[in-house]
Amino acid sequence: MGVYAVTGSASGMGRQAADKLRAAGHTVIGIDLRDAEVVADLSTAPGRAAGAEAVLAACGGRLDGAVLAAGIGPTPGATGLILQVNYFGVVDLLEAWRPALAASGAAKVVVVASNSATTVPAVPRSAVRALLAGKTAKAVRRLRLLGPGAPSMAYAGSKIAVSRWVRRQAVQPAWAGAGIRLNALAPGAILTPLLEKQLATPGQARAVNAFPVPVGGYGDPGQLGDWMLFMLSGAAEFLCGSVIFVDGGSDAYFRADDWPRAVPARRAVGYLLRMRSFAKRSKPS
Numbered sequence: 001m002g003v004y005a006v007t008g009s010a011s012g013m014g015r016q017a018a019d020k021l022r023a024a025g026h027t028v029i030g031i032d033l034r035d036a037e038v039v040a041d042l043s044t045a046p047g048r049a050a051g052a053e054a055v056l057a058a059c060g061g062r063l064d065g066a067v068l069a070a071g072i073g074p075t076p077g078a079t080g081l082i083l084q085v086n087y088f089g090v091v092d093l094l095e096a097w098r099p100a101l102a103a104s105g106a107a108k109v110v111v112v113a114s115n116s117a118t119t120v121p122a123v124p125r126s127a128v129r130a131l132l133a134g135k136t137a138k139a140v141r142r143l144r145l146l147g148p149g150a151p152s153m154a155y156a157g158s159k160i161a162v163s164r165w166v167r168r169q170a171v172q173p174a175w176a177g178a179g180i181r182l183n184a185l186a187p188g189a190i191l192t193p194l195l196e197k198q199l200a201t202p203g204q205a206r207a208v209n210a211f212p213v214p215v216g217g218y219g220d221p222g223q224l225g226d227w228m229l230f231m232l233s234g235a236a237e238f239l240c241g242s243v244i245f246v247d248g249g250s251d252a253y254f255r256a257d258d259w260p261r262a263v264p265a266r267r268a269v270g271y272l273l274r275m276r277s278f279a280k281r282s283k284p285s
Ligand code: NAI
Pocket: 007, 008, 009, 010, 011, 012, 013, 014, 031, 032, 033, 034, 040, 041, 042, 043, 068, 069, 070, 071, 072, 073, 085, 086, 112, 113, 114, 115, 186, 187, 188, 189, 190, 191, 192, 193, 194, 195
């Protein structure tokens, strides 16, 4: 049986993952603002550092896996907070836990992203770039120029950035090479307290309900918990840097022809250079 860290373990999908892991006999170190083994505020750098440390102390320096589910929705007035929790609340913790994950030799990590990353149009690329570069103030300034649209764009931007971070890191020797399988899950509208809050706000409810979901209705948090457990299982040994959409078909509806897509000719040279650098990296020394 393994030891797993789960952020956002007090509610919604994080709680489902934690309950299912415990039911399967694993030890769970939950992290949340309340009702958790580790109570920490992931919206501040000191809160994240203290939370990460407390988990390392509780697991004795070895983690078999982690679920990063803590997050906040597109709440009005919360542009900075959204970036702090949804992006840095993942990245800072995983960077701190990487050695403990490597110590297990076969750790699996699931980051909860969102299909907002691919279905919200016109998210400013400069804000995403700033986030990935750790320039939070710049990202917030750029997003605030959007006025009342800022929280939705911050939400989608935080999910784009965190998905890209997962894909960039997952394939590196420090992650893939250390036996860690790092992947993201991208849910659509799932009936959790986060969505219930949106549905209780007339403007947001209209937007949620007008959004195309080919299979209809909302997703069930328990089913998302099952996906997380699958992505933490041995079945995920060959899964690396993937973003798995469980969204009732919304991403496919909007973007059926965007992906998979062949590498365009103008990028062929860069592609060959990456092949060469991988061959160099993989050569036994
Ligand atoms: P939820 O609101 O039920 O659970 C989120 C948990 O994160 C809560 O327990 C909350 O206390 C915790 N959290 C929030 N801020 C925190 C902070 N500063 N420090 C520590 N913990 C904090 O929400 P849900 O829906 O289960 O969301 C889980 C993840 O799924 C989030 O990352 C969310 O963005 C993502 N997501 C949710 C969707 C939905 O429709 N419910 C759709 C797509 C993605």
